[in-house]
Amino acid sequence: MPTLCAVCQEPSNTRCSACSEVAFCSRRCSTLLWPSHKAMCGRDLNLFYLPPLSTSEFKKLRAIKDKPYGASGQSLVYEVLEEGRGGSPDRVIEAFWFAVTMSADSDATVEDIRVASLLLAYEYLHRAKQEDKPADLAAPALSCWEAFAPSASSFRLKYLDTLEQLDGQSAAQADAANRGPLVVLNGVLRQELVHATLCAHVMQPKPILTIPELRPLLRKGYERLLEAVDAADMSPATKKAMREFSNTQSLAQAMQG
DSSP states (O other), X not given: OOEEOTTTOOEESOBXXXXXXXXXXXXXXXXXXXXXXHHHTTSOTTSOOOOOOOHHHHHHHHHHXXXXXXXXXXXXXHHHHHHTTTSOXXXXXXXXXXXXXXXXXXXXXXXXXXXXXXXXXXXXXXXXXXXXXXXXXXXXXOOHHHHHXXXXXXXXXXXXXHHHHHHOOOHHHHHHTTXXXXXXXXXXXXXXXXXXXXXXXXXXXXXXXXXXXXXXXXXXXXXXXXXXXXXXXXOHHHHHHHHHHHHHHOHHHHTTO
C-alpha cells in the first residue's frame, strides 16, 4: 500500500534507498529534502535529532558571539548566560560551546539541552546572515537548519510552557516521563524541518525550487503538521494550544503571505 511522499504528499511506493523509512515519489523530491534528510537518515524515527555545528559554523558563531542581533538587541553570550542563571558564567559558556559540538546523548534531559543549545546557535547564525547581508540582497542564503531554528525554538518553548501551565509538568519532569519535546513533538518538528528545507532552497543564489512551486508544497505540509499535532501524546488542551500556535508560527503558514 503506497505511503505519502515526505515532500509533496503524493502517493509513493518508493523509500529512501539508505534508511528505507522516508517515502519519496521521485528523485526530485528526494533531492529537495536531502540537505536535512542526510543528517536524519537511519536515526531513531521516534526521537527528533539535530546535527552538531560544523567546523565552519562553529567558527562563525564564535566570531559573532558578542554582537547584538534581533529585536531584543542581545548578544548570543548574553542569552546563553540568561538561560544559565545561577551558574558560573565561564562554566555556562563553556557548557554551551560543548553542547553545540557534541553528538547525540542517550540521556533525555542532556539531549534536550543539546538540541535547545543548537537551536539557539542556528538562530543566531540566521540572524547574523539576515542583519549583516548587503543592502541590495533581498534575502540571505540560509541553510535548512538556520531556516528551521526560529520556528522550532518557538514550538519547543510553547510546548514546555503549555505543559507546565496546563499539566503542571516541568521540562525535567517531562523528560523523565518520556514526554519531552524531542519525543512528543518529534513528528511536528520533522514536518517543520521539511518546510524549512524547502524554504531554504528558494533562498539560494541558484534555487532549484521557485516560490510558486514552494507554496502548494507548504500548504500540503501544513496539513501533515496538524496531523502530527493530533497524533502526539498530549492532553486535548495542549493539542488545542499547539494547533492554534501552529497557525501563526509554522513556516508553512508564514511563507504563504
